[in-house]
Amino acid sequence: MKTYTFHVLGTHCASCKILIEDILNEQIGIQNTHVDLKSEIVSVETELDNSKHELAEMLTEKIKHNGYILSVEKIIQEKKSDDVIWKAIPIGLVFLALFFILQKSGILNLGIGGTTTPITSFIIGLIASVSSCLAIVGGLILSLSAKVAQDENEKTSKKQFILFHGGRLVGFALLGGILGFIGEAIGINFVFSAILGLLASSVMILLGLNLLGVFKKSKLTLPSHIFSYFRKIEHATFAPILIGVGTFFLPCGFTQSMQVAALSSGSFMSGLLIMFSFALGTLPMLALLSFGSVSFAHSKYAPLFFKSAGVVVIGLGLFALLAGLVGLGIINPLFSI
């Protein structure tokens, strides 16, 4: 039994430790893997006779698709990532600028007259998915997707996104049905949705900073229970579904209008159809965000993508946070889009 230590590259989060240890311990002849995140060192005990270099290559093969690399010599990557951030910031800002220009342009003020039918709610969903609602719903999806894509392999990420979007569609349909069935009896609580919005924007800002690699130097700056909470979100099966359903309650003028339309529709079926078609209308844009994240995350542009996404997500998160505080009447309006 021999003990080797390797340098590890790509450990960006607390859960990386667990993931690497789990994978390596599953390999035949490897035991007692220990990852030290602070010094980026992995130690393993092995009964194999391979040389240290061979082992590094062999084990890297197993964790490569998760974005980790083991090496005998420490790989210096600081310089490179420094360049990436200076490309990522302008790219992220361009996307933010385009988004807000779109909001200001008035292109989205399409008149849709008459009563709310499933077809009109589908069209409203399409509009909503590129409207200011994208700041909060889309921003949250982009931040979570990029985070999941960064931590998980392609297959697991895709599975989680399918669960998320499926949960969202089914959740909207059922909750819409319930609204239609109950009718005017319940009101949609402003404060609840506003607080949820503040929570979502805080998550976005945190994940955005994480994507930018701000926490890279000191990975455990956040209380560890917050990290274990995020780990649960990332790894569990029901969590993506729950978050998908939860987007129903996020503050978005369009969603709220559709909820009122579902409320006054008078029956379970019509409420269900209205909210389902609305969610279906928002699907193309949101699916593009999450599945686009996976494709980028597993391409050679991954570092640039993560950092650009981080910039976009922080921008949208700040916007949503400030707007949310205004909506609650805590601060005065700073801007008008």
Place this chain on the structure above:
Amino acid sequence: MNKTASIIITIALVIGLGIIFVGGSKSKDNTSTATNHSIQNSVIKDGVQYITINAKSGYSPRMSTAQAGIPTKLIVKTDVTYDCSASLAIHSIGYQKILPQTGETEIDIGSQKAGETLQGVCGMGMFSFQIKFS
């Protein structure tokens, strides 16, 4: 891309975003009023002052003035409004409601004191309007 160029582009973009945020709204004010100008949008009928605000992709007029000291009602007009401006909150009087897609909603705001400003915001907070009483 070299670093200096990136920094210059970044600064330019930040300034651009600043202009987008702080600059007045273009398409929303059909009356071509600038952000800080007030227009007359109130009538007094049978001793009650009615102030009209249009809600669609924001509120217009964003700024208006009205008379203080008389019973006042706000009329918020929606015209196939699905966006955030349909969910209206006026915190000073504790009013929160999701307005009908199309129609007029009358809100009793009582009689306001001179010098007070009534502020309405949409549920998500990115649209707002103000009425100054004098």
